[in-house]
Amino acid sequence: MSSNVVWMVARREIKTRMLTKSTIISMAVMLVVIVAGIFVLDYFATRDAHAPASKVGVAQSVSALEEHLEVAAAQQGLDLELVALADDADAEEALTAEGDDALEAVLSGDPASPEMLVAEQPDDAIQQAVSTAVRSYVVNEQVTGLGGNPAAFEEALASAVPQVRSIEPEDSPDRFGPAYVVSMVMISLLLFALIGSGSIIAMGVVEEKTSRVVEILLATIKPTQLLAGKILGIGIFGMFQVVLLGGAAVGGVAATGLTRSLEVDLGASLALLVLWFLIGYAIFALLFGGFAALVSRQEEIGSVTTPLMFLLFVPYYLTMFMVPSDPDSTMVRVLSQIPVFAPFMMPVRNAFGALSGWELGLSLAISLATIPLLVWIAARVYQRGVLHTGGRMKLGDALKAGRS
């Protein structure tokens, strides 16, 4: 019977939040923004990838450089398109032509010291490629003149580089690579989801106090049942939003193929995010719900939610600054076992591959063990505070034994 009552309270929360015009409109707007944002992002990403190649005109007199230019451009990662020109072609006209036909530079004269004609400023990358090509051409000429084998010479030259060896394990990922981006997006989502649902719970508790409906509710059901139903209902509503918006984001990304360059297991990351959202939600929902009962008016909500916001922002920023720089430091390892830090630190440490299984297991166990304690504290504060009207109730008074 009691679980039935909790479910009835939860269902009312879901229904009244889900079916209001403002909720439906804001959800629709967010959906459109997310999907449109992904398509816009994809447009810019693909446009960069298909940027037209730089065109360089090569006069017949310097055609010997072509082969070297291609090698140099490839080494630099420069997309270079060579256009063969007759010696008497009008170079100036080719440089100032409209649209995609315009050449970036025209090479002519002596291949060992060619003239590079440009419209205004020479492009650095092209200039470098040309310099390399010319140097390579001259070296080839000299080696051939001395009776050597240019191919063997180049091969020897290519291998004449230091062999760099790092003491760090080779698979340690890039600090600001895809793992960083994905994990930051994840903990930011987590932060906003927790702040959003925490605020809704706090406002719901105070709304029941201000409208005094709490008295007829508490004549029928226990304060703990009311609080549990509220947390459950708003949690389901929050998860629905996360799944809907997150699903739209994942769907959009999959449709556009934006993730092709990301070497991150998105599915596993999402599963971990959902797990830590649930644990973080349980922790913070209890705190927000219990503490909101201390005040009687909407204007006073800030005085109880502000400290809780700090409790959310501090782990978030510490995670952002400490974990990527050294995901395995003692400080991080210790902090990530503390329940309010764990939901933020654990997913990021996991994304950086710096998490051993036992650490994840231990932090889950610690967090889960904390929840009953928080249930006890929240229920106690809530029971004492929820019928208290007038000014703000002190936390100490609420925690003292007995019911008022």
Place this chain on the structure above:
Amino acid sequence: MSTLEIDHVSKSYGTLRALDDLTFDVRAGEIFGFVGSNGAGKTTAMRIMLGVLAADSGSVRWNGTELDLEARRSVGYMPEERGLYPKMKVGEQLEFLAGLHGMSPTQARDAVVRWTDRLGVGGRRGDHVEKLSLGNQQRVQLAAALVHNPAVLVLDEPFSGLDPVAVDVMSAVLRERAAAGVPVIFSSHQLDLVERLCDRVGIVRSGQMVALGTIDELRTTDRPQWLLDVGAEPSGVLARLAEVPGVTARVAPGRPHAVLATAAPGTPPEVGQQVLRESLAVGPVHEFTPVRPCLADLFRGVVSAEHDAEPTAVAPAFAEVAR
């Protein structure tokens, strides 16, 4: 029988003793009026009955067993501070509350239609509560207390803010519930209503029950009074009545031609007839009325006896002579 018993209940807020060993019962089929000045402890007592507050000591029993959470689900409660979800539709809200009291969704829907129609807010079921006038919100609040067909009714000031039509509907509902064997307790400052409706009345002062009984019992005093309008000079009547043993007489306040005679405690009831005979000897008697205190007089007496050593002493009444 389903009797609601309040047994030696005490409750303090810090140094303020809100309820001091309060004891009374409300029997099945009885309408009990709970009367007292502001801050006397009525609301605290009702909140304790509903388990919204915990008593420091004492207990509330129904059918001989502690009124626990399960039993409270069958109580209809109207709190002093009205409260409903402002942004929820009337119908949905009442169905939700009926559900919390254990009704199935279909039962709840039927009951909501029945009660909102009866209380005259049937046309507003689809509106948000905050859109209704205060009087109509009050009717919805009553529907919330009645919708689950409660086995006990505890109503804190159910008549305040109601128009005369709604007062009549509410009175009829209370009588009907009581007739069905439900103990009904309500508090009110509208003493004429209490007098008309209630089988028994309890007057509470400073958290203690200072007067308890049927209206008739309470109005019976140990110092009977009679009002006499005699066709003669009042001084002559006064002189004549001074001869009657155990009777003191004076000019009635506010009526210079009438005389008020008061018998001392312990005087036999026949003394009234003697007073009448003596008066007839002076002149024609146009009016001879036994003066009994009405509830308002009792109430004033009780409240003004704030520091009396004997709390049940009801001050003699003479203000209301109309009856």
